[in-house]
Amino acid sequence: MGLPVVLDVALGLMFVYMALGLIASEAQEIVGTLLQWRAEHLKYSIEQLLAGGQSTDARAARVLADSLYASPMVRDLNYEAQGVIARSARGVLHGVGLIYRLVSRTRNVFGAQTSGPSYIPSEAFATTLLETLQLEGLQKSVVETRLKRLLQERIMLPLGDTLHTLRAAIGDGALLDVELRNLEASLERIFLDYRAGRTDLAQIADRVMAELDHFTDQGAQILPESYGATQAFVRRLGYLRSQIASGMDASEGLVRQLQPTLKELLTLLTHSSDRSSGELASLRQSLEGKLPVQLQESLTLLAERVSSKAQGADNQLRLFQTELEQWYDRGMDRASGVYRRNSKIVAILLGVTIAALVNADTFYMANRLTVDQAVRNSVLQSIDQVSLESMVSPSSDSGPINTESLSQDLQSLGDAVQTTLSDYSLPIGRSPKLLATQAVLEADWPLPIPRHWLGWLVTGVAVSMGSSFWFDALKRVMSVRSSGVKPSSNQSS
Numbered sequence: 001m002g003l004p005v006v007l008d009v010a011l012g013l014m015f016v017y018m019a020l021g022l023i024a025s026e027a028q029e030i031v032g033t034l035l036q037w038r039a040e041h042l043k044y045s046i047e048q049l050l051a052g053g054q055s056t057d058a059r060a061a062r063v064l065a066d067s068l069y070a071s072p073m074v075r076d077l078n079y080e081a082q083g084v085i086a087r088s089a090r091g092v093l094h095g096v097g098l099i100y101r102l103v104s105r106t107r108n109v110f111g112a113q114t115s116g117p118s119y120i121p122s123e124a125f126a127t128t129l130l131e132t133l134q135l136e137g138l139q140k141s142v143v144e145t146r147l148k149r150l151l152q153e154r155i156m157l158p159l160g161d162t163l164h165t166l167r168a169a170i171g172d173g174a175l176l177d178v179e180l181r182n183l184e185a186s187l188e189r190i191f192l193d194y195r196a197g198r199t200d201l202a203q204i205a206d207r208v209m210a211e212l213d214h215f216t217d218q219g220a221q222i223l224p225e226s227y228g229a230t231q232a233f234v235r236r237l238g239y240l241r242s243q244i245a246s247g248m249d250a251s252e253g254l255v256r257q258l259q260p261t262l263k264e265l266l267t268l269l270t271h272s273s274d275r276s277s278g279e280l281a282s283l284r285q286s287l288e289g290k291l292p293v294q295l296q297e298s299l300t301l302l303a304e305r306v307s308s309k310a311q312g313a314d315n316q317l318r319l320f321q322t323e324l325e326q327w328y329d330r331g332m333d334r335a336s337g338v339y340r341r342n343s344k345i346v347a348i349l350l351g352v353t354i355a356a357l358v359n360a361d362t363f364y365m366a367n368r369l370t371v372d373q374a375v376r377n378s379v380l381q382s383i384d385q386v387s388l389e390s391m392v393s394p395s396s397d398s399g400p401i402n403t404e405s406l407s408q409d410l411q412s413l414g415d416a417v418q419t420t421l422s423d424y425s426l427p428i429g430r431s432p433k434l435l436a437t438q439a440v441l442e443a444d445w446p447l448p449i450p451r452h453w454l455g456w457l458v459t460g461v462a463v464s465m466g467s468s469f470w471f472d473a474l475k476r477v478m479s480v481r482s483s484g485v486k487p488s489s490n491q492s493s
Contacts (some may be wrong), residue, residue, distance in 0.1 A: 005376075007481045008367040009013045009172045012379040013362065013462075014474040015430065020360060020459070021467035024351050028343075035111075037346075038118040039078075043109050046125075046377070049328070052294025064132070064290040066111040067273040077117035120447045122332075126324035133287070135265055136317060137411050142268070144195055147204065151187045151257065154244060155212070159183070162236045169229040176219055178462070203252035212241055245444065262303035262316050270296050302327060306377035352460030360428045363456030363461070375427055 032038060043065065051061035110116045130136065159180065167175045190207050193199045199207075216237045224229035245253035260268075265305060270291060302323040306316050354360070367383055369376045428436070445451040462470075 004481070005370065007477060008376050008380055009366055012369045012376060012427075013365060013479060014470050015379065016360060016365060016457070016461045017465075018467050018474055019471035020351070020354055020358070020463045021465065021470055024347065024354050024463050025467055028347060028350050032346075033251065036115055036118075037343075039116045040109050041339050041342070042114055042118060042120065042332075045332065045338075046120075048335075050295050051292050052298060054294050057294055060290055060292040061295070064295075067290060068125070069111065069113065069116055069126050069133055071131065072122060072123050073128050073409040074117065077120060077124065078113075078115060090438075107449065120316060122325035122328045124329045126321045129319070129324060129335050130321060132290075133269065134464030135262075135269075135320075138265055139260060139270065139317070142265070143201060143258050144191075146258045146260075147191055147194060148163055150244070150254075151191060151208075155187065155208075156184055158240055159215075159237075162240075163234060165230050166223075166233050175459070176222065177217045179222075183211055186211045186303070201255055201258060205252075207260070208254060209241070209245075212237070212244075243469070256336075261308055263274035263300065264321055266296070266299055266303055283484050296470060298327070341474065342345070347466075348460055350460075351463030352456055354463065355456040355459035358451070359430050359434070359438075360459045361438065361452045362458040363455040365427045365455075367441060368437075379427075 030437045046056070046068070047061045048067045050064055051057040163176055163180060167173050187208065190199075190204055190211070194201070196202050218236065219237070220230075220234060223233065269287065271415075303320065306323055309319055369379065442451045447454075
């Protein structure tokens with residue numbers, strides 16, 4: 001058998017593999033969309049990420065993942081099919097799945113929902129997780145508690161003691177009474193403004209220090225400068241101011257005292273305390289059973305990384321969200337590798353199934369293409385006539401199809417099967433003549449396994465490589481075949 005015949009046989013087999021690969025890839029995408037393979041794998045992967053691979057935390061991770069999927073930001077990413085055929089097919093599959101879960105006592109991976117998104121961006125995941133943990137609300141609650149304690153215990157109470165000593169020394173029980181009440185009212189307005197969200201923490205610090213400076217100036221104007229108690233009062237106010245600022249810039253020092261770090265917030269979430277406020281206790285109760293131990297450790301490590309990067313505490317939540325997005329992306333990269341391996345196994349099984357259905361026996365096809373020149377010429381003529389580009393869908397190997405166009409894809413699949421198996425003279429099918437010829441070739445087969453079974457297996461493995469792979473290989477072989485060997489020219493002298 002010469003090289004041209006080998007190339008022709010290779011072309012014929014590649015053409016069959018490419019045609020069946022197109023059918024298999026479209027069928028896999030349609031069935032996978034209907035059965036929610038990609039969406040279920042994503043949900044399982046997120047549960048594994050939250051549990052850190054620990055089976056002991058599987059239940060807590062599942063509960064947390066269900067709450068993430070119930071959030072509007074993630075729920076809105078689930079676009080179910082709208083066509084009549086797609087909705088009917090999915091309804092039947094949901095019913096079958098429900099019966100299967102009842103019999104096998106397995107859970108619905110989507111919880112109370114019937115489906116889920118097949119892709120969740122890292123930003124949506126990180127934002128939803130932060131909203132579930134309520135770190136921003138917890139941060140505001142802690143700041144409010146610290147601010148109130150600062151105003152009452154570290155400002156008003158020391159000032160009251162200082163004024164009491166000054167009044168006893170001067171003998172005036174109403175000294176600076178109006179100014180003190182005005183200061184208390186101003187500090188109360190500052191607290192209420194922060195609680196209502198009308199001002200941020202940096203502005204709060206500036207306003208508190210400004211009110212203290214204003215009260216100090218008022219005292220210096222009212223009290224006699226030469227009096228010893230006045231000087232002691234002014235020194236006491238200066239010391240109080242420096243204590244609040246913690247030896248730093250006044251506003252920056254106050255912000256650092258009021259603003260909790262991420263590690264402190266996570267500690268408040270995960271460690272109980274008898275002095276917990278009602279809001280914090282309510283938050284812990286809402287998160288009870290939702291925080292796997294491994295997730296707590298991962299979040300703590302991310303928080304420490306943020307603390308080393310952040311210059312100030314005010315942007316830690318933003319950096320923490322970025323770290324969460326990167327952590328999620330790394331986890332999904334590993335999950336994508338697992339999904340591709342699983343998809344390869346499914347592709348092989350689907351390829352073998354299609355090969356068995358259409359009786360695409362590689363051994364028989366190779367034999368027929370080798371010994372029967374008429375069949376070989378017919379296949380080569382079909383290859384020359386058909387547009388190869390039109391047989392390879394750009395999206396066939398690139399990702400999931402849109403479920404909204406599922407009915408059109410089903411029609412396209414039917415057309416591809418009919419065109420490939422009917423219009424082209426391929427050595428496949430179940431015609432009586434073909435089956436008889438196949439039986440004759442298997443008469444002397446020495447192995448106990450039927451030869452056509454192994455032929456189907458080889459075809460299935462080849463088909464699982466994808467139509468794009470065989471399209472590229474077919475073009476290369478056709479270029480080699482068309483170039484041929486240049487004839488030698490003999491010039492007579």
